[in-house]
Amino acid sequence: MKLLRAWRYLLLSIAALAALAALAACGGDDDEGGGTATPGGTATPAAGTRIEGGELTVATVEGDKLDPHQSSFATEISLERMLWRAAYTLDGKDVPQPAMAAALPVISADGLTYTIKLKSGLKWSDGNDLLAEDFVMGILHTCNPVIAGEYQYVLSNIVGCDAHFANEAGFDAALEAAIGVKEIDDLTYQITLANPQPTFTMILTMWPTFPVPVHLFPNSSDEWPAPGPAYPAALAYNGPYIATEYEPGDHATLAPNPNWKAEYSPLNAAPTLDKLTLRFIDDMAVADRAYEKGEVDFANVNLTELKALRSKFEPTGEYLRVLKPTTTGMEMNLERPPLDNLDVRLALVRADDHELENEVCQQGGQVPSTSWLPEVVKGGAAPDAFAAQIGHDPVKAREHLTKAGYKNADNPTGKDFPVLTILVRDTPSAKCSAEWHQEQYRKELGIETKIEIVDGPTRSARFKAEDFDLFPGGWQQDYPDPENWIIGLFDTGGGNNHYNCSDPDIDAKVKAAQFNTNETERIKLYSEINELIVTRVCGIGPFLHVADHYLIKPYVVGMGENSNGQDGVIAGDWIAETWGRSE
Amino acid sequence: MTGFVIRRILWTIPVLWAVATITFFLMHAVPGGPFDREKELPPAALANLEKRYNLDKPLYVQYGLYLTNLAQGDLGLSFKNGREVRDIITEGLAVTAQLGVIAFLYATIVGITLGVVAALYHNRLPDYLCVFFATIGTAMPNFIIATFLVIIFSVQLGWLGVLGWGGPRFDIFDPLTWTNNFDPSAWDFRKVVLPVIALGTLSAAYIARVTRASVLEVLNQDYIRTARAKGLAEYVVVLRHTIKNAMVPILTVLGPIFAFLVTGSFIVERVFAINGVGYRFVNAVFQRDYGMIMGTTLFFAAVVAAANLVVDILYAVVDPRIRYR
Numbered sequence: 001m002k003l004l005r006a007w008r009y010l011l012l013s014i015a016a017l018a019a020l021a022a023l024a025a026c027g028g029d030d031d032e033g034g035g036t037a038t039p040g041g042t043a044t045p046a047a048g049t050r051i052e053g054g055e056l057t058v059a060t061v062e063g064d065k066l067d068p069h070q071s072s073f074a075t076e077i078s079l080e081r082m083l084w085r086a087a088y089t090l091d092g093k094d095v096p097q098p099a100m101a102a103a104l105p106v107i108s109a110d111g112l113t114y115t116i117k118l119k120s121g122l123k124w125s126d127g128n129d130l131l132a133e134d135f136v137m138g139i140l141h142t143c144n145p146v147i148a149g150e151y152q153y154v155l156s157n158i159v160g161c162d163a164h165f166a167n168e169a170g171f172d173a174a175l176e177a178a179i180g181v182k183e184i185d186d187l188t189y190q191i192t193l194a195n196p197q198p199t200f201t202m203i204l205t206m207w208p209t210f211p212v213p214v215h216l217f218p219n220s221s222d223e224w225p226a227p228g229p230a231y232p233a234a235l236a237y238n239g240p241y242i243a244t245e246y247e248p249g250d251h252a253t254l255a256p257n258p259n260w261k262a263e264y265s266p267l268n269a270a271p272t273l274d275k276l277t278l279r280f281i282d283d284m285a286v287a288d289r290a291y292e293k294g295e296v297d298f299a300n301v302n303l304t305e306l307k308a309l310r311s312k313f314e315p316t317g318e319y320l321r322v323l324k325p326t327t328t329g330m331e332m333n334l335e336r337p338p339l340d341n342l343d344v345r346l347a348l349v350r351a352d353d354h355e356l357e358n359e360v361c362q363q364g365g366q367v368p369s370t371s372w373l374p375e376v377v378k379g380g381a382a383p384d385a386f387a388a389q390i391g392h393d394p395v396k397a398r399e400h401l402t403k404a405g406y407k408n409a410d411n412p413t414g415k416d417f418p419v420l421t422i423l424v425r426d427t428p429s430a431k432c433s434a435e436w437h438q439e440q441y442r443k444e445l446g447i448e449t450k451i452e453i454v455d456g457p458t459r460s461a462r463f464k465a466e467d468f469d470l471f472p473g474g475w476q477q478d479y480p481d482p483e484n485w486i487i488g489l490f491d492t493g494g495g496n497n498h499y500n501c502s503d504p505d506i507d508a509k510v511k512a513a514q515f516n517t518n519e520t521e522r523i524k525l526y527s528e529i530n531e532l533i534v535t536r537v538c539g540i541g542p543f544l545h546v547a548d549h550y551l552i553k554p555y556v557v558g559m560g561e562n563s564n565g566q567d568g569v570i571a572g573d574w575i576a577e578t579w580g581r582s583e
Numbered sequence: 584m585t586g587f588v589i590r591r592i593l594w595t596i597p598v599l600w601a602v603a604t605i606t607f608f609l610m611h612a613v614p615g616g617p618f619d620r621e622k623e624l625p626p627a628a629l630a631n632l633e634k635r636y637n638l639d640k641p642l643y644v645q646y647g648l649y650l651t652n653l654a655q656g657d658l659g660l661s662f663k664n665g666r667e668v669r670d671i672i673t674e675g676l677a678v679t680a681q682l683g684v685i686a687f688l689y690a691t692i693v694g695i696t697l698g699v700v701a702a703l704y705h706n707r708l709p710d711y712l713c714v715f716f717a718t719i720g721t722a723m724p725n726f727i728i729a730t731f732l733v734i735i736f737s738v739q740l741g742w743l744g745v746l747g748w749g750g751p752r753f754d755i756f757d758p759l760t761w762t763n764n765f766d767p768s769a770w771d772f773r774k775v776v777l778p779v780i781a782l783g784t785l786s787a788a789y790i791a792r793v794t795r796a797s798v799l800e801v802l803n804q805d806y807i808r809t810a811r812a813k814g815l816a817e818y819v820v821v822l823r824h825t826i827k828n829a830m831v832p833i834l835t836v837l838g839p840i841f842a843f844l845v846t847g848s849f850i851v852e853r854v855f856a857i858n859g860v861g862y863r864f865v866n867a868v869f870q871r872d873y874g875m876i877m878g879t880t881l882f883f884a885a886v887v888a889a890a891n892l893v894v895d896i897l898y899a900v901v902d903p904r905i906r907y908r
Contacts, residue, residue, distance in 0.1 A: 064664045072624075146635070148635050149628065150632075152625070153627075165627050165631070170634070223665075226661075226666040227666070248664070248666065248674065279746065281856045282856075282866075283854070286853070286856050290745045290856070293744070295744065457614070458614040458619075460620055461619045475622075495625055498623075
């Protein structure tokens with residue numbers, strides 16, 4: 001009987017513990033209340049005195065590839081810029097400066113030939129000499145069709161690069177030999193362009209031009225290893241860090257490159273950390289919990305928790321907000337009536353209250369705007385620059401709809417407006433944005449729209465096939481020049497112009513700007529194009545400039561101070577040699 | 584019995600072929616491909632990528648190539664990072680299997696205990712508490728449980744870890760090296776507890792409900808009344824006559840639950856940033872990583888087939904009335 005009682009007590013105890021665990025789990029409260037965010041406001045983490053040594057663990061998202069000549073995602077490029085550098089690098093103001101090069105390129109009088117002289121004594125991390133042939137191979141590798149680099153297009157203006165890349169039969173020695181890049185001597189190489197390109201020095205800061213260690217990969221078709229445990233030892237590096245460990249899906253560990261010199265950095269910096277760990281975490285909410293627990297020293301803020309996290313960490317100086325060169329807006333398929341009618345497009349744009357949408361769907365985290373080009377981009381405009389033409393104004397919106405002949409509160413006898421579909425990606429903020437617009441159109445214009453929610457690849461495929469009416473989308477800058485925001489996006493037949501913007505005025509100005517070597521004139525042209533895009537709603541009605549939101553421990557130095565938004569994945573990751581600890 | 588087992592194993596071959604074929608064609612029928620991006624690729628870049636992964640060939644040729652490689656044990660490459668799918672699965676499996684097996688043990692022990700207690704104390708407080716747990720555990724999604732557990736026990740109390748799995752890691756999974764699994768010093772238990780509870784609670788609740796119903800049914804049988812009338816001790820009645828006879832329905836659910844747990848959980852692996860195979864599979868679907876989708880689907884099909892086979896064999900062990908010819 002005693003045994004029976006003990007056995008029952010044991011069972012009861014386990015049952016009670018299980019029930020308690022369930023109840024404890026119900027006791028939590030994920031409070032998202034907090035302070036109000038102020039667009040444009042920033043806080044800088046307190047920077048103490050830097051110490052030599054120490055470790056940092058940074059939450060980030062893992063990229064796919066780890067060959068810069070194949071890469072296209074910001075997450076990949078973030079890590080690659082820690083491991084390699086091009087001949088040139090952007091400084092904190094996005095101006096190209098010599099990195100591995102000894103000076104800015106010598107450009108021929110016709111603007112077609114760039115001669116680049118490297119610094120002497122450059123070494124790969126494994127001790128081998130870093131030579132001009134390595135930089136030549138970097139370009140040949142990117143132009144090679146077998147490598148299938150996703151950003152090859154930035155090298156399109158190099159003579160022969162497109163011809164080889166588009167060769168259906170794959171690698172061709174003769175086509176490769178015809179590419180306009182050659183080694184002059186061990187420290188000098190030369191690039192020949194098809195057209196003068198004012199932005200080409202900036203292109204030479206980009207990852208498709210990073211050098212290839214020819215002593216490890218002697219042919220342009222040689223594949224770099226896939227990111228995995230064997231990756232770190234199989235490569236040589238010329239960036240501020242070397243990879244020491246790579247566990248896919250979990251983390252990468254970096255250490256300072258012994259052959260890096262501060263003079264290669266635009267900020268004259270060399271790593272002071274002993275160890276830098278990139279912890280791969282896809283879910284920002286998880287990264288934020290790890291930050292709160294102290295398991296990582298840096299994390300991006302999950303936008304749906306922005307207000308709560310901001311109110312918690314802004315007072316301690318751990319919250320940082322950086323405006324990023326990204327604009328989102330409502331893209332409209334101009335080949336689908338009634339969106340071919342400018343008045344209809346203006347009605348839709350003016351019905352939308354961007355300020356309120358930012359508060360409702362973005363936790364006040366972004367910057368409402370009426371300009372496609374952000375102010376930080378040359379030729380860009382202030383967020384309210386076009387408020388008079390496309391800003392929120394329900395009365396004007398209804399006037400435009402009336403002018404287009406459609407029924408609304410001010411024009412009850414007009415014709416019925418067709419039901420348009422908003423094609424949206426399956427994310428909380430995207431769905432919120434779609435619902436917001438649907439409600440705004442209903443409230444201000446009295447028109448109905450449908451929302452179609454799909455996953456990312458489906459949405460991209462539908463966009464490419466031009467199978468959409470309304471499409472909340474946008475653009476993130478690849479390099480800091482207005483041409484990157486306009487060419488291919490708004491010129492007739494442009495590769496990314498799936499909203500079918502076709503405006504002779506825009507086309508003429510793009511043609512005049514693209515290879516214009518007069519910088520003032522070029523920027524003025526892009527500024528005018530920006531105005532045309534916006535006021536004619538030529539494919540997109542801008543509504544927000546995007547900001548990044550970071551959590552950085554107070555003892556971290558060099559991150560917040562050197563973040564300018566171009567980096568975007570981790571604060572200041574394009575100049576990660578400045579990262580360190582103050583304790 | 585041996586013949587039955589061999590027949591069942593042979594049957595898995597056409598089953599796996601059917602799974603591979605259906606998955607292959609469904610995958611290609613879904614809109615969007617592995618290289619559809621927010622920022623569209625230039626046509627030449629897209630053409631080169633498609634050539635690189637044989638996507639430029641007709642679908643039937645791709646299918647033929649896939650089956651040929653599969654027959655040689657080659658699951659192909661991930662379209663995203665170019666790694667061998669086999670390597671990715673084995674790495675993820677090493678973690679997922681540890682998590683799944685421990686969660687299975689937790690679910691089984693807690694579930695059966697609660698179910699038996701509830702049945703023995705039918706319509707009394709312990710029964711109500713157990714039913715309450717079972718209801719909560721079934722109704723509450725594991726991402727809610729996981730998030731609450733992290734906030735309470737990791738962030739607020741600081742007792743347990745947030746990121747990763749605390750088991751010993753293998754670069755390349757090898758069943759022969761599982762000895763590490765039994766070395767306590769190789770484990771970080773602060774990173775084990777929460778993922779196991781988050782993953783196993785739903786299963787524990789389900790097992791508790793099935794166990795309770797099954798034990799109640801057996802307790803009402805004549806032979807139990809007879810055992811009690813013969814004056815057997817209650818624990819003998821319960822352990823020897825009740826639980827054993829109540830096990831058949833429980834075993835029926837344990838097989839699928841085991842397969843469910845050891846093949847990973849997208850949610851739990853995501854919430855705890857655990858590098859397991861469940862998360863990779865769902866990610867592969869979102870990214871249209873055809874190589875990974877095919878590899879993981881086949882792997883999951885094989886695990887489910889194996890789990891069902893084991894359950895069928897256990898039926899015969901537990902209930903001698905069941906015979907296979």
